[in-house]
Amino acid sequence: MTMTATSPPLTSPGTLRPATDDTLQSYLHAETADDSWNHEWPEEEQDIFSRLTAGVLPPQPECPRTDIIKLFELKREQGDYAKVCAPMVRYSKVAFRELIRSYNVDICYTPMILANVFRASEFARNTEYTTLPTDTPVVLQLAASNADDFAEAAVIASRAIDAVDINCGCPQRWAYKEQIGSYLMERPDIIADMMATVRRRAPELTRTVKIRINPDLKDTVELARRAIAAGAQLITVHGRTRMQKSTEPVDYDAIKLIKESVDVPVVANGNIFTLQDSHDTVAKTGCDGVMAARGLLENPCLFAGHPVTPWEAAHKYLGLAISTGTHPFVAHHHLMFMLEKRLGAWERRRFHVCNSFPAMQEYFEEHFAEC
Ligand SMILES: Cc1cc2nc3c(=O)[nH]c(=O)nc-3n(C[C@H](O)[C@H](O)[C@H](O)COP(=O)(O)O)c2cc1C
Numbered sequence: 001m002t003m004t005a006t007s008p009p010l011t012s013p014g015t016l017r018p019a020t021d022d023t024l025q026s027y028l029h030a031e032t033a034d035d036s037w038n039h040e041w042p043e044e045e046q047d048i049f050s051r052l053t054a055g056v057l058p059p060q061p062e063c064p065r066t067d068i069i070k071l072f073e074l075k076r077e078q079g080d081y082a083k084v085c086a087p088m089v090r091y092s093k094v095a096f097r098e099l100i101r102s103y104n105v106d107i108c109y110t111p112m113i114l115a116n117v118f119r120a121s122e123f124a125r126n127t128e129y130t131t132l133p134t135d136t137p138v139v140l141q142l143a144a145s146n147a148d149d150f151a152e153a154a155v156i157a158s159r160a161i162d163a164v165d166i167n168c169g170c171p172q173r174w175a176y177k178e179q180i181g182s183y184l185m186e187r188p189d190i191i192a193d194m195m196a197t198v199r200r201r202a203p204e205l206t207r208t209v210k211i212r213i214n215p216d217l218k219d220t221v222e223l224a225r226r227a228i229a230a231g232a233q234l235i236t237v238h239g240r241t242r243m244q245k246s247t248e249p250v251d252y253d254a255i256k257l258i259k260e261s262v263d264v265p266v267v268a269n270g271n272i273f274t275l276q277d278s279h280d281t282v283a284k285t286g287c288d289g290v291m292a293a294r295g296l297l298e299n300p301c302l303f304a305g306h307p308v309t310p311w312e313a314a315h316k317y318l319g320l321a322i323s324t325g326t327h328p329f330v331a332h333h334h335l336m337f338m339l340e341k342r343l344g345a346w347e348r349r350r351f352h353v354c355n356s357f358p359a360m361q362e363y364f365e366e367h368f369a370e371c
Contacts, residue, residue, distance in 0.1 A: 066137035068206045072265040082106045082289030083303040087141040095320040104303035115144035115153035139163040145179040147197040163206035182242040188223040192230035199231035208234040213254045221261045236267040252284040297337045309338040
């Protein structure tokens with residue numbers, strides 16, 4: 001189910017407009033280079049690519065917005081739960097978000113974006129966040145070490161998003177050193193400050209927090225309660241500690257405890273690869289929604305009950321990637337994930353070298369002819 005303009009009670013007209021007119025075009029640009037902080041893109045390539053794709057999408061003055069908390073209420077009334085696409089650096093961008101909404105994803109998160117860079121740099125805004133009028137509900141995930149950066153970035157983006165999330169889960173060493181991501185699991189005071197500041201400065205935005213679990217669960221419950229008291233309206237719990245790898249089991253009891261300890265919607269995250277996993281997670285935790293990351297990467301149609309990515313979906317993604325100016329490197333990666341289970345070893349090797357859009361298109365034409 002998708003909750004875009006077809007669900008009038010949840011949407012209200014808004015304007016696709018960042019805080020200042022000169023940054024308006026930022027939100028209308030096509031997807032350009034990848035995340036600036038992971039340093040995988042040569043600078044000259046970023047520059048050439050952003051010039052090539054800038055302004056591809058026409059200005060869209062009106063953009064419907066979605067009330068995410070109402071969406072959860074509606075789901076509860078229907079005896080259902082929300083299906084959420086996780087924030088994924090490099091991957092959960094506009095073309096992918098558009099694709100998965102047509103396969104029962106209710107809410108999409110952007111990749112984590114560094115709030116201090118986003119607020120300071122127009123180039124970062126142009127490249128890190130691209131949206132469309134149909135891109136709703138969308139949650140902007142920020143990584144920040146203080147309330148000022150968090151709130152300022154949220155305010156700048158506020159007319160082009162439905163909610164803002166603080167990442168308290170990124171376990172990487174560089175992030176911990178920068179006092180962002182999972183570092184914040186030790187600083188509930190900073191999280192509370194962020195929630196209170198955004199509530200004051202952009203009250204129309206829904207405020208959400210994505211956490212991991214602490215080794216001492218009492219601390220995690222306390223952190224969630226403090227964030228909610230300060231203004232958080234939705235909590236997502238990835239059921240692993242900062243030190244645990246994604247191959248380790250998810251602690252469903254811990255997620256359940258957090259769900260039972262708070263009075264806002266809670267989303268359970270970890271190891272959802274099939275629709276059955278999703279139902280089981282809700283049964284085990286009692287949560288109001290589930291969030292998937294790796295499962296959606298390999299099968300964007302999992303919430304629609306498809307056991308593997310249908311060819312049509314992969315093909316549709318290719319069209320969306322081209323029309324939104326997605327970097328071919330990112331599109332190729334997505335398609336490699338999606339087709340992994342479809343292709344034998346030889347075919348995978350063949351597709352591996354199809355890393356330009358014409359080559360990917362040609363590959364699909366051949367395959368559709370065979371289907
Ligand atoms: C490629 C990739 C990128 C990710 N990027 C982010 C991110 O930007 N922000 C975040 O909070 N978590 C990020 N995560 C973690 C996921 O959101 C999720 O919490 C984790 O993968 C567990 O869910 P899963 O078992 O469904 O994969 C990322 C995970 C993957 C696989």
